[in-house]
Amino acid sequence: SCCGSDCCWPAMISNVDRLSDEESLETETMKTKDRGPGVTKTQAKYPKSGVAPPVVPFEPVCRPHAAPLSMRLVPEKVKSDNVKTTKLMSKPIVMQSFGSVRLYGATYRANIGYLSQRGKQDFGTQICYWDQYKRACRANKVKRNGQHRFVPPLLAEWIAGIPRDWTLPECGKVCRERYNELFPPVSEEAAYPVISMFSGIGGLELGLREVCFPIQYVEQNEHCVAVLRSRMFEKMIADGPVAEDVTTYIPSPSIKKRARGICAGFPCQDICQAGHCLGLQGERSYLVDHVFRVADECESVSFVFLENVAYLLSAAMSHVMDYVLQELTRRGLRVRWTTVTGHMVGVQVCRERVFLLATKGDFHFQNLTLMTSDEMESRALEPWNHRDRPELHCWLSTECTQQDQQRLQSVGNMVIPRCAQLALHVLEHSMRA
Numbered sequence: 001s002c003c004g005s006d007c008c009w010p011a012m013i014s015n016v017d018r019l020s021d022e023e024s025l026e027t028e029t030m031k032t033k034d035r036g037p038g039v040t041k042t043q044a045k046y047p048k049s050g051v052a053p054p055v056v057p058f059e060p061v062c063r064p065h066a067a068p069l070s071m072r073l074v075p076e077k078v079k080s081d082n083v084k085t086t087k088l089m090s091k092p093i094v095m096q097s098f099g100s101v102r103l104y105g106a107t108y109r110a111n112i113g114y115l116s117q118r119g120k121q122d123f124g125t126q127i128c129y130w131d132q133y134k135r136a137c138r139a140n141k142v143k144r145n146g147q148h149r150f151v152p153p154l155l156a157e158w159i160a161g162i163p164r165d166w167t168l169p170e171c172g173k174v175c176r177e178r179y180n181e182l183f184p185p186v187s188e189e190a191a192y193p194v195i196s197m198f199s200g201i202g203g204l205e206l207g208l209r210e211v212c213f214p215i216q217y218v219e220q221n222e223h224c225v226a227v228l229r230s231r232m233f234e235k236m237i238a239d240g241p242v243a244e245d246v247t248t249y250i251p252s253p254s255i256k257k258r259a260r261g262i263c264a265g266f267p268c269q270d271i272c273q274a275g276h277c278l279g280l281q282g283e284r285s286y287l288v289d290h291v292f293r294v295a296d297e298c299e300s301v302s303f304v305f306l307e308n309v310a311y312l313l314s315a316a317m318s319h320v321m322d323y324v325l326q327e328l329t330r331r332g333l334r335v336r337w338t339t340v341t342g343h344m345v346g347v348q349v350c351r352e353r354v355f356l357l358a359t360k361g362d363f364h365f366q367n368l369t370l371m372t373s374d375e376m377e378s379r380a381l382e383p384w385n386h387r388d389r390p391e392l393h394c395w396l397s398t399e400c401t402q403q404d405q406q407r408l409q410s411v412g413n414m415v416i417p418r419c420a421q422l423a424l425h426v427l428e429h430s431m432r433a
Helices: 021-033 123-129 131-139 153-159 176-182 203-207 222-233 253-258 285-297 318-329 373-381 402-412 417-432
Strands: 049-052 071-073 093-095 192-197 212-218 261-264 303-309 333-340 353-360
Touching: 049 417, 071 123, 071 131, 123 131, 153 402, 192 285, 203 212, 203 261, 203 417, 212 253, 212 261, 222 402, 261 285, 285 303, 285 318, 303 417, 318 333, 318 353, 333 417, 353 417, 373 417
Parallel strands: 192 212, 192 261, 261 303
Antiparallel strands: 049 333, 071 093, 303 353, 333 353
């Protein structure tokens, strides 16, 4: 059963064709200069879910959605005439979703001077001008004197769907009882060993723990590596060596023999709209090539699970999606993809992401007990981890230490575990259909 007319992906997009080589080259050249005429935020080249080749949309069993927020932002009178932007908000506006904490400081550092069209999308600024936050501060006698402007890591962790203190690079900080409640123990006997590339702080691996466990991590960020090792020591993620340079990483003979899959949330900085939109010509997103290289070196690999921003499906980034699909399919893998947002799993942030599952032959996760549509819907309607939700008047703090900044940036670069889990179940449903 579905949860209403807006729940299922549209099955009407059946005539979406892949770009030709000439069209892909033309699009790529255009993107190196600017965003190009006619390329809008909503323009799509690929459907939100599909199979390649050919591009055929499939209708997932359910696309649940939580009720949208009604967050009323009330701008205050600008105290200075030296405001550099002309796009000031002068009237209250209602937002239906929290903004994401990302790598950029503006997303977790509130602009206390004024509310702009751009700032209304940033999480920290949203909180600062949210009428409920203002009332909570008054009720708890918190003076809003311009010092409260930073999103605390505990709030960022909650909004990203991970356990409290997960981003601390220290052992013994994450409550074992709460962790087991949020992520019930699973048996590794029925799961597949995988290589985790661009591991971050392990969000993707948490979401896929029903079907796989890492035997090797590849991550260069020092803070993220420290977090991974702390969570490994606590037995909250699978133990395994950490390689720090994806460009020089070569799997050991034992890893090559054991690995049945590769999981990777490859860099999005050159794909997302907040970046430079250089695609494969950028300095980061081209690193997906090393996923394909490692797959070639591990003959036992039967599946590849990838994640990136949903803008990958846009016309502007179609040359990147084309390239990823071509590299996977020419290795004999059948590719399925789907998009998931935080709203679909009870997390009150959109953070739309595309997940791709490429499998060899008739491989599928036969031991996975699939969620039903009703179970997916109940997850969407039940708020995530309400017990660890910080008190509203504590949603902005007066300081942001270097470690706080590292923790916030690691959250900005991670995959929401429940989003990865839902994508896994939706894609496995399509394989069994």
